[in-house]
Every structure is written in structure tokens, then in C-alpha cells.
Amino acid sequence: MTDYRRLKTPGATWFFTVNLAQRRGSRLLVDQIDGLRGAIRKVKTAHPFAIDAIVVLPDHLHCLWTLPDDDGDHATRWGLIKAEFSRDLARRERISDSRRKRGERGIWQRRFWEHLNRDDRDYQRHIDYIHWNPVKHGWTQRVADWPYSSFHAYVRRGFYPPDWDEEPVESIEEGERLFGE
Numbered sequence: 001m002t003d004y005r006r007l008k009t010p011g012a013t014w015f016f017t018v019n020l021a022q023r024r025g026s027r028l029l030v031d032q033i034d035g036l037r038g039a040i041r042k043v044k045t046a047h048p049f050a051i052d053a054i055v056v057l058p059d060h061l062h063c064l065w066t067l068p069d070d071d072g073d074h075a076t077r078w079g080l081i082k083a084e085f086s087r088d089l090a091r092r093e094r095i096s097d098s099r100r101k102r103g104e105r106g107i108w109q110r111r112f113w114e115h116l117n118r119d120d121r122d123y124q125r126h127i128d129y130i131h132w133n134p135v136k137h138g139w140t141q142r143v144a145d146w147p148y149s150s151f152h153a154y155v156r157r158g159f160y161p162p163d164w165d166e167e168p169v170e171s172i173e174e175g176e177r178l179f180g181e
């Protein structure tokens with residue numbers, strides 16, 4: 001496999017999509033939500049970052065992170081989160097020959113989707129997308145009914161009405177960090 005290069009921008013805000021390797025029919029991330037939370041918490045302690053928004057679905061997750069002003073290395077953080085989460089899981093997944101040769105598990109897709117946030121409007125669109133995602137994928141009919149989402153923190157802080165379903169809210173001031181702090 002080629003060496004995949006990623007942009008490193010200290011202090012930037014990034015949108016991510018991270019998928020399980022075997023998505024079809026999997027509920028691993030919600031069934032093991034405490035392990036995922038623990039892995040994220042452990043990595044955040046050693047390699048700080050702010051989680052601005054997050055939704056965890058059964059087979060993938062979306063989130064928006066802001067990195068520290070002196071650090072742009074999100075790839076290391078994701079590698080550590082994936083490894084920490086996988087460490088305590090029973091070895092039941094299919095493992096390809098290439099993964100076996102590298103000593104890898106078959107839990108996660110190797111790569112992830114990243115998007116560097118450009119401005120406040122881009123930031124808000126991604127927050128809305130994150131929170132709408134359980135409805136988009138048919139896991140619930142209302143955003144408020146999905147428990148694994150920062151949507152509830154946004155409602156508590158008055159940025160969304162409890163019955164928000166797709167109407168964009170006013171732009172959040174730059175620098176306001178609402179979740180995980």
C-alpha cells in the first residue's frame with residue numbers, strides 16, 4: 001500500500017467520516033458505545049482535541065474536531081482511537097491476508113474521510129449533517145430520538161430547538177466549542 005499523505009493544519013477544524021470494515025448488518029459501534037467513548041477519552045487525554053459535534057451510528061461515525069493551535073496531526077489520533085477500541089474486542093472479524101501480514105485487525109476501514117472546514121457556514125452545515133445523519137440512514141424518524149449524538153448537548157445549550165429536524169440554525173460564532181469540553 002502506498003504511503004497516504006494527509007494535510008496537517010494546526011488549530012484547524014475537520015469533519016470526519018470513519019467506517020467499520022464490515023458495515024453491512026453491523027451494530028458494533030452502538031453495541032460497544034462505552035468502549036468507543038473510553039477509547040476517545042483516552043486518546044483525548046494524551047493528544048488533546050475538541051469534539052465540536054459527533055454522531056455514532058451502528059456501522060460508522062461522523063464528527064467535527066478542532067485541533068490544538070500547535071498540532072495538526074489528526075491521523076495519529078484516529079489510529080490510536082481505532083487501536084484502543086479494537087484492543088478489547090473478541091477476534092471474530094474476517095482478516096484479509098494483507099491485514100494479517102501487517103498484524104492488523106479487520107474492525108475498521110484503514111482510511112477515513114476528512115474535510116477541512118473553510119468557514120462558519122461550512123462549519124454549521126457539517127454540524128447539521130452530523131445531527132441529521134441517523135434520520136438520513138433510517139435509524140430513527142426524529143433527530144432527537146437518536147441517543148448517540150451531540151444533538152442533545154446542542155439542545156441543552158439552546159442552539160437547536162428540541163424538535164429540530166432539518167432547518168438550519170443560526171451560525172454559531174467562530175470559536176464556540178459545544179461538545180466534549
